[in-house]
Amino acid sequence: MKKILLLLPLLVLAINTNAQTKFGVKGGMNVSNLTGDLQNNKSKIGFYAGGYATIKIDDKFAFQPEVLYSAQGTKFNSIQAVVPEYGPVTSDLKFNLDYVNIPLMFKYYATEGLNIEAGPQVGFLVSAKGHAKANVDGQKVNDTGDIDELFKSVDFGLNLGLGYELRNGINFGARYNFGLANISDVGGKIKNSVFSIGLGYSFK
Structure with missing residues (x-):
């Protein structure tokens, strides 16, 4: 939060x-x-949405600060576990991590x-x-719980991407976010990895 407060006056200026x-x-x-010290995890589909300001420096260069809400995470299929009351259980697991990102x-x-x-x-x-x-004793079970204690509250990464802007304000973009910070708060190393595609509209 302190970093945001320091950045905002510069962006407004x-x-x-x-x-x-x-x-x-x-x-x-x-x-x-999520990459790093995880095994057998797979990509999951999410979304992002937010706003931006495109500040043209000259005909070739521009600076674009953004504020985006981003649904990220990972998933695991067919995880094997032993539950004392039921014995062996096979379940699918998702980590749903929601961020406010400032590229x-x-x-x-x-x-x-x-x-x-x-x-x-x-x-x-x-x-x-x-x-x-999971399917437990012939019954389907869905359970959701907080896992905030597993992850750090701040992430840092690098974005690379391509975009195309039409004269009517509509624009298209594809971007990859390389997570640079270790977001695990319980040991080991885990980093975010996000590929995004989407549409935007610049108001005239």
Whole structure:
């Protein structure tokens, strides 16, 4: 939170002193996973949504700060466990990690509309839940619980992506987030990995 408070005055100053600023909204699909000291986990589908400001520096370069709500995490299929009351149990497990991410993207326009982007990102964990789905003694069981204690509250990563902007304000983008920080709070190393595709609209 302190980092956000330090960044906001600088971003507001940059926006107010540049006439070529456009505000917009964006959203799309995440394909996320957790990498590191985990085994047999798979990617899960989520979403992201939020807003941005595109500040044109010149014809070739722009700076784009964003605030995005992002549903991330990972899943495990057919996990084997022994429950004392029921014996061996096979279950599917999801880690649903919801973040408020703040990407600070620098964009290079290779041609009109087509841009390459890169920049750092800080993420703040707002919700962490585990969801288990199993068949126990012939009955289907669904259980959800908080797993906040397993993960650190702040993440840091690097984004790389491509985008294309139409003259009517509609834009398309694909981005990959490399998690650089260890988000495990219980030992070992775990990092976020997120591929995103989506649509946006810049207001004129």
